[in-house]
Amino acid sequence: MPSFKLDGKPIPFEPGESIIQAAYKQGIEIPHYCWHPGLSAPANCRMCLVEIAPAPGQRPLMLDILAWDAHAGAYKPVQKPKLLPACQMGAVDGMEVKAESSEHVHAARKTVQESLLLNHPVDCPICDQAGECKLQDYWLLYQKTPKRMRDEPVHKPKGVVFGPTIVYDAERCVMCTRCIRFMEEVAKDPVLDMRERGNLNEITVAPGRVLDGKYTFMTEHVCPVGALTTVDFRFKARVWFLRTAPSVCQGCATGCNAHLDYDPRNNRVYRYRPRDNEQVNHYWMCDDGMVSYRRAHEERTLEVLVSGRLGSHAAALEIVKKLFEGVARESVAVVFSAQHSLEDNWALRELGAVLLGANRTYVSGLGLGYEDKILIHKDKNPNTQGVKELAPEAGSFSDLLADVTAGRVTHVVALGGATPTSEPKDLATLQTLRALVTLASHEGPLAEAAHVVFPVTSWAEASGTYVNAKGIRQQADAAIAPLGSARPAWEVLAQVAKALGFEPNWPKLREIRAKLSGSSAVTAAGPPRARTDASSPAGAP
Ligand code: SF4
Ligand code: SF4
């Protein structure tokens, strides 16, 4: 593999890669604003300038400049190496690049910073980006000087509503054009553009349009500063109070990798940010996915319900014991959930098929919905594929309804409240069951019709594995502590097994993981990368 040297360190690269790209793949960040690994490179911010040593026999590229001579009290003509943008310079085998080790590069970074901050408002105390802003980070690293300009800065529009989800502040904008390029190149909706020149530049929405569609949150995500903010997160939290957990979006079968940011002080989830994974979602998430973090707190089942009334775990387990006493195994069924993790479904399979001897299995979950060719999958469940792998023979939800109607199934243990449809007649059919015990994190017909509901943890409260539509196993870690009386479903299933007189063989999560085929439930993340997204992981040093 060809390689070049960056500050003396060998950097391998694929032909066609730029210097910044090859360094990024090795986990080295060359400072930048306009470059993003998922977008084209306009080289307009000049923050990534590097010094490239001339190849043997080549003349060095030099620039004539005027340097201040303090001794003489005058400017004098000197020469300095001409620096080049690492985001546009293709890597060449054997080339020598200086970045951190070059005084000229440091001086250039400082000057670019000073220029960008010339008219920048002192908004940090009220800016949502504060704490994860590239202007702040690079000021600390490369500038550290107070403002020298004494004139009134140029004022530009603030709080411009670009659409239902995004607000723009032109004074904070560094004109990197990432937002324009994202909408054009990834969302395929070139609704943003730049107008005016020089320090009057601003980003604008196409006449007659608003910034809307399925991927507007990503404009805020790629913005390296606080110029674009989402209506959803604006003024909700200071990022230095947030912690983050690696997660997997539950919005559809694509299974986009995400950072789930939460505040441990009030045990609340505040937002999602995409987590880079070239095999799954590259650097992006859709809008529906970005707001689906709210499901950690919305429409939850948080307390034990017995016949619709609040009950205790112990009382509910007694009722389950009575409901299942002396029932013929032919009438017992289990319903897996494409909304729940592999571990939860595995424990249900053990309880139903192995311990209870139920030979009727079904799968439920949400129905199909919108899809596109960018990210969004029509299957709105995160683990349809995982359930298919665990229980390939499981019938559909309509098969369950047919068997209940025909009286072939009378006793059911179900995971998850969700069903593909929520017709009143389906609910009425479920209500004819002699026993329906549902373990649910969220409301839904299977919870509504249940004789006993056990509240179980959502993906935000317990570690779980999900298999996406491509068959990639991904692990979502717990962020917040369990809400209400919720416990992980696999744990509640072990209690149910004990109440029914069985000895469950899954006392711990690690035992389930060891038993799951190919036991290693891994996050399909790529190799370590430098951080290139707009924001640092919340809670990171
Ligand atoms: S709004 Fe943000 S992403 Fe768009 S050009 Fe300005 S700084 Fe860049
Ligand atoms: S495409 Fe699907 S998995 Fe990805 S962010 Fe959107 S809803 Fe979530």
Ligand code: FES
């Ligand atoms: S990152 Fe290279 S010029 Fe902006």
